[in-house]
Amino acid sequence: MQVVQTDIVVVGGGGAGLRAAIAVAESDPRLRVALVSKVVPMRSHTVAAEGGSAGVVRDDDSLDSHFDDTVGGGDWLCDQDVVEYFVAHCAEEMVQLEHWGCPWSRKDDGHINVRFFGGMKFQRTWFASDKTGFHMLHTLFQTSHKYPPIKRYDEYFCADLIVEDGRVQGVVAIDIATGEFLLLECKAAIICTGGAGRVFGQNTNAGIVTGDGMGMAYHHGVPLRDMEFVQYHPTALPGSGVLITEGCRGEGGILTNKDGYRYLQDYGLGPLDPWPRPKAMELGPRDRLSQAFWYEEQKGRTVSTPLGQVVLLDLRHLGAAKIHERLPLITEVAKTFMGIDPVVSPIPVRPAVHYSMGGIPCNAHTETPLKGLYAAGECSSVGIHGANRLGSNSLAELVVFGKVAGDRAAQYVKAAPAPRSGAAAAQADAVEKRLLGMLGRDKGDRLATIRDEMHQAMDTGVGIFRKADTMQATCANLAKLRDRYRSGLKLDDRNRAFNTEWLSAIELGFTLEIAEVIAQSALNRKESRGAHTRLDEFKERDDENYLKHTLAYRTGDGPPRIEYAPVTITKSPPKTRVYGGEGKKAELT
Amino acid sequence: MADTRTIEIEVLRYNPEKDAEPHFETFQVPFTNDTSVLQGLLYIKDHLDGSLTFRWSCRMAICGSCGKMVNGKPELSCHTFLRDYYPGKVRIEPLSHFPVLRDLVIDQRDFTEKKLPAIKPYIVPGNPQPLSAGTYVQTPQQFHKYYQYSQCINCLLCYAACPQYGLKPDFAGPAVLALLHRYNADSRDRGWEERAEVLNAEEGVWGCTLVGYCSEVCPKGVDPAHAINQNKVNSTMDYFGVLKFLMPRGGS
Numbered sequence: 001m002q003v004v005q006t007d008i009v010v011v012g013g014g015g016a017g018l019r020a021a022i023a024v025a026e027s028d029p030r031l032r033v034a035l036v037s038k039v040v041p042m043r044s045h046t047v048a049a050e051g052g053s054a055g056v057v058r059d060d061d062s063l064d065s066h067f068d069d070t071v072g073g074g075d076w077l078c079d080q081d082v083v084e085y086f087v088a089h090c091a092e093e094m095v096q097l098e099h100w101g102c103p104w105s106r107k108d109d110g111h112i113n114v115r116f117f118g119g120m121k122f123q124r125t126w127f128a129s130d131k132t133g134f135h136m137l138h139t140l141f142q143t144s145h146k147y148p149p150i151k152r153y154d155e156y157f158c159a160d161l162i163v164e165d166g167r168v169q170g171v172v173a174i175d176i177a178t179g180e181f182l183l184l185e186c187k188a189a190i191i192c193t194g195g196a197g198r199v200f201g202q203n204t205n206a207g208i209v210t211g212d213g214m215g216m217a218y219h220h221g222v223p224l225r226d227m228e229f230v231q232y233h234p235t236a237l238p239g240s241g242v243l244i245t246e247g248c249r250g251e252g253g254i255l256t257n258k259d260g261y262r263y264l265q266d267y268g269l270g271p272l273d274p275w276p277r278p279k280a281m282e283l284g285p286r287d288r289l290s291q292a293f294w295y296e297e298q299k300g301r302t303v304s305t306p307l308g309q310v311v312l313l314d315l316r317h318l319g320a321a322k323i324h325e326r327l328p329l330i331t332e333v334a335k336t337f338m339g340i341d342p343v344v345s346p347i348p349v350r351p352a353v354h355y356s357m358g359g360i361p362c363n364a365h366t367e368t369p370l371k372g373l374y375a376a377g378e379c380s381s382v383g384i385h386g387a388n389r390l391g392s393n394s395l396a397e398l399v400v401f402g403k404v405a406g407d408r409a410a411q412y413v414k415a416a417p418a419p420r421s422g423a424a425a426a427q428a429d430a431v432e433k434r435l436l437g438m439l440g441r442d443k444g445d446r447l448a449t450i451r452d453e454m455h456q457a458m459d460t461g462v463g464i465f466r467k468a469d470t471m472q473a474t475c476a477n478l479a480k481l482r483d484r485y486r487s488g489l490k491l492d493d494r495n496r497a498f499n500t501e502w503l504s505a506i507e508l509g510f511t512l513e514i515a516e517v518i519a520q521s522a523l524n525r526k527e528s529r530g531a532h533t534r535l536d537e538f539k540e541r542d543d544e545n546y547l548k549h550t551l552a553y554r555t556g557d558g559p560p561r562i563e564y565a566p567v568t569i570t571k572s573p574p575k576t577r578v579y580g581g582e583g584k585k586a587e588l589t
Numbered sequence: 590m591a592d593t594r595t596i597e598i599e600v601l602r603y604n605p606e607k608d609a610e611p612h613f614e615t616f617q618v619p620f621t622n623d624t625s626v627l628q629g630l631l632y633i634k635d636h637l638d639g640s641l642t643f644r645w646s647c648r649m650a651i652c653g654s655c656g657k658m659v660n661g662k663p664e665l666s667c668h669t670f671l672r673d674y675y676p677g678k679v680r681i682e683p684l685s686h687f688p689v690l691r692d693l694v695i696d697q698r699d700f701t702e703k704k705l706p707a708i709k710p711y712i713v714p715g716n717p718q719p720l721s722a723g724t725y726v727q728t729p730q731q732f733h734k735y736y737q738y739s740q741c742i743n744c745l746l747c748y749a750a751c752p753q754y755g756l757k758p759d760f761a762g763p764a765v766l767a768l769l770h771r772y773n774a775d776s777r778d779r780g781w782e783e784r785a786e787v788l789n790a791e792e793g794v795w796g797c798t799l800v801g802y803c804s805e806v807c808p809k810g811v812d813p814a815h816a817i818n819q820n821k822v823n824s825t826m827d828y829f830g831v832l833k834f835l836m837p838r839g840g841s
Contacts, residue, residue: 039644040701042743043652098724101712101775103732103739110726134651135739142710142768154701177690206646239623242649307623333649336668337623448635492639495606498691501639 001181001428003421006032006151007413009171009186011158011213013041015133015398016377016405017192018140019093023406025147031410034184035144036153036173038208038503042141045194045206046398049133050245050329052125053395055091057114061122063087070393071572073119073285074357074386075530076547077226080570082364082383086393086400093399094126102139103128105326113589115326116250117392119285119579121278123589125392130245130329136395156182157503158212160431161189161373162424163220168372169419172431176503179496183428185421187413188372190405191217195356195378199515201455203353204236204243213379215510217360218517222370223551223563225381226358227514228522229531231389232464233354234289237337238307241352244330246391248347249282251326252588253315255289256346257301263311265580267292274585284579287388287531290351294464305348312346319343351464355394357385357531358521361551366405372416376405381549383568387530438505439496444488447505450481454508454515457481462522467536471523475559478516485512486557517552517560524562525550543574593619596671597678598629600641603689611689613680614638620671626679627655627666630693643693650808653744657693658682663746663806684749686758700745704761708769708787713780731776738771738816740809747803747813753796760796761787763803763813770816773823785827794820 008024010017013035024033037044056066066087071078094112098104104112105127117125128135144150155176162170162183170185193213197205218224235244235255249255257263262281265272269284269292276283293311296302302309315323320343323331327342334340334347360375362368362382368375376382377398384397461474485508493501527542528534547567552560598618603611616637618629627645634641643666645655650668657666660680671679687695718725747763748754754762761769769788773781787793797817804814 039646039652039654040697040743043646043654045647045652047652047742048647048649092720095720095724099712099714099717099720099777101739101772101777103736104724106727106729106732108729110728110731112724131651131740134742138739138741138743142705143712145706145709146711154698177696206648206652208646240648329651336650446635447639493642495604495640497605498642498694499640500642501634 003183005185006034008033008409009184009189010035012192013037014044015046016402019399019402020190020406021150023403024410025149027410036156038157040154046133046137050130051247052127052132052392054392055094073390076574077386079383079568081568085364086384089400090396100143119390130327162427164423170424172428181432185419187416188409190374192377193379196514200353200458210507210511211514218554223553224517225361227517229357229387231355232290232351234351235349236352238310256312258303269580276586277583280580310348310350313349314346315342365408374405376401441488444490465535474519520559521550596675599680601682624671626669642691653742656744656746663749686755704765712778715779735771735774738767741811746806750802750806759792767813767816789824
């Protein structure tokens with residue numbers, strides 16, 4: 001096996017990974033940093049983020065307000081010390097991106113503009129039309145060319161970590177083009193592999209969002225934290241699940257049911273007027289909006305389409321000029337995928353899985369419980385999202401904590417001992433042998449069969465609303481699926497070069513375990529909080545017993561062991577989450 | 590579900606470990622009105638032949654992974670629909686002008702490892718201001734000089750469309766020249782001189798023979814042909830030494 005020596009491996013080339021790699025290079029150009037990604041970095045799923053990225057800049061806004069919105073939005077499951085750091089560093093990172101060329105949308109006076117977003121009291125969402133993730137990602141990717149210490153390994157699939165003497169000492173990757181294995185010996189690894197939305201069938205995520213990094217860390221004894229908190233985005237296209245940005249509502253779009261009625265006023269988000277006003281009606285948080293859809297569907301007030309039940313996202317009153325300037329991508333998407341022009345017709349939408357609030361636990365320095373392992377971005381659980389993420393906090397998270405991870409890992413490796421080559425090589429050989437073994441099986445399930453059954457189990461058991469009996473059924477199903485996976489899939493493709501079926505089979509191994517962690521964590525949390533909402537006897541939030549982080553530890557072939565850890569509260573004791581109500585009319589810029 | 594019909598998809602197959610030559614293979618694929626060409630390929634992979642190999646990711650025409658030749662035309666396969674080819678068949682091939690790694694997967698390293706880095710695709714600031722000074726100011730006029738060219742998703746459809754790239758792979762090509770222009774035209778940038786060598790070279794803007802098919806196939810309206818033409822003017826003026834006077838940022 002080919003061996004490469006480096007100081008730091010960044011796994012994943014999306015927004016967090018690129019920002020981390022740049023931070024390493026900037027903090028000490030003598031350090032060697034390997035950026036390993038299963039797709040060329042600009043293909044990463046950051047590219048699909050639409051609406052924007054938070055950062056306090058307006059005179060009427062404050063860091064305290066961003067803090068309060070985030071902690072309340074997260075239903076008090078956020079680590080408040082981390083949120084304090086986060087809100088204080090968002091704007092600086094947005095400015096940094098601007099200096100690197102990010103084409104933020106601007107006002108006529110040439111200064112950057114900010115828009116409203118759900119659950120945010122002031123306009124603080126920086127945006128680049130409705131392609132914010134695309135522009136941030138390409139800005140970071142292109143800027144990364146400035147830094148010679150960053151050595152890219154494009155289309156290398158990270159298959160496992162090498163852990164020896166209680167610390168990370170390497171990463172095993174597959175060169176996708178050839179199917180050959182590569183061992184990257186390192187002193188530290190930063191996991192930036194994104195979320196795990198592909199655990200579910202109905203989702204807004206790209207095909208690559210399979211939770212590989214979470215799975216790798218989990219295999220090495222790192223628990224996964226708060227994984228039951230899965231965000232349903234309220235406005236995705238039916239069928240495909242393609243995302244229609246919250247920016248639509250930030251610009252003044254409304255949601256109506258089949259009677260043309262703005263149904264959100266019936267679910268604690270009203271009254272209707274004055275409109276628009278922040279943190280009310282369509283500018284409420286995502287968990288509440290997705291739940292309201294579910295109730296409307298139960299009441300038979302949604303619209304039936306060949307692709308299922310939908311509600312209508314109406315932008316027509318914004319006018320063609322504003323729609324084309326602020327929302328060009330969703331205009332194109334609505335036309336292509338639904339044959340609808342948002343200037344003349346409302347867009348049919350429904351909720352779909354969008355974001356993993358939980359992930360690899362880490363502190364504000366992005367350090368995980370495993371020495372030498374750092375995590376940033378959606379794969380991590382740094383503590384800012386709690387039980388429900390606010391829109392536009394995740395893009396900001398990528399750069400704020402991507403930078404922290406790069407800086408901290410750079411500091412750490414200076415004092416860390418060199419990897420022990422012999423031990424790493426032996427482990428890497430074992431990984432290679434195990435994974436190559438998947439290519440030779442003559443019987444077993446088809447990959448798509450197991451994957452589709454997992455989707456079905458997750459969509460029915462751990463959806464927007466949850467109940468003990470259906471969650472138990474899902475857990476039982478997942479255990480069986482893991483058994484079938486373990487006894488081997490039968491792959492059609494036995495080749496090494498660019499064998500995407502093989503890679504998908506490896507991904508499915510990670511995904512199945514993450515599915516089980518989500519379902520078991522949900523079943524164990526006997527309360528309702530944020531995106532985890534139960535319809536059985538646990539309908540209320542229970543701070544006495546569950547103002548805690550869930551930690552799921554891998555036990556091998558069985559279900560995870562669930563433990564709980566305290567939440568850090570600094571200045572905001574838990575209160576009732578209130579949206580809607582009185583408020584003054586907001587001016588949209 | 591709406592009416593399901595069946596369409597014939599003909600796919601180019603090439604396995605470097607087994608095949609001396611590429612060949613076509615035909616699949617019968619069920620589809621409905623909203624089935625994209627990409628979903629057709631995914632159906633084949635899931636149910637008929639797991640060894641069919643192609644790139645894809647976002648399925649919403651923003652990641653740039655899934656470009657293919659569809660009935661001879663460069664297209665994003667997620668953005669192209671089977672209904673539009675029925676009752677005829679669909680023939681899917683890898684993007685033209687690139688080496689093929691396997692089936693529909695091209696070797697894109699000429700773009701990602703050579704051409705893109707060569708243009709210094711980042712802001713080269715003249716007199717950098719610290720982050721504490723806040724953002725730069727850009728008037729709407731300054732913004733619109735480069736914004737369109739920042740829309741490139743690097744899908745490489747324009748390279749598959751460009752006859753010059755097919756003939757002379759050294760030609761920098763449409764996307765890279767559009768990106769070069771994107772940075773040169775940005776009021777925050779002073780890197781114009783550093784990029785001049787690529788721009789003015791035989792393989793730079795002068796390699797283009799004005800076919801314009803690149804702009805026609807671009808799924809994001811970047812119009813690389815326009816960027817190249819503007820730079821032929823710039824390159825000429827640069828030759829005569831007048832550009833520095835006309836463009837206040839040039840080299841100042």
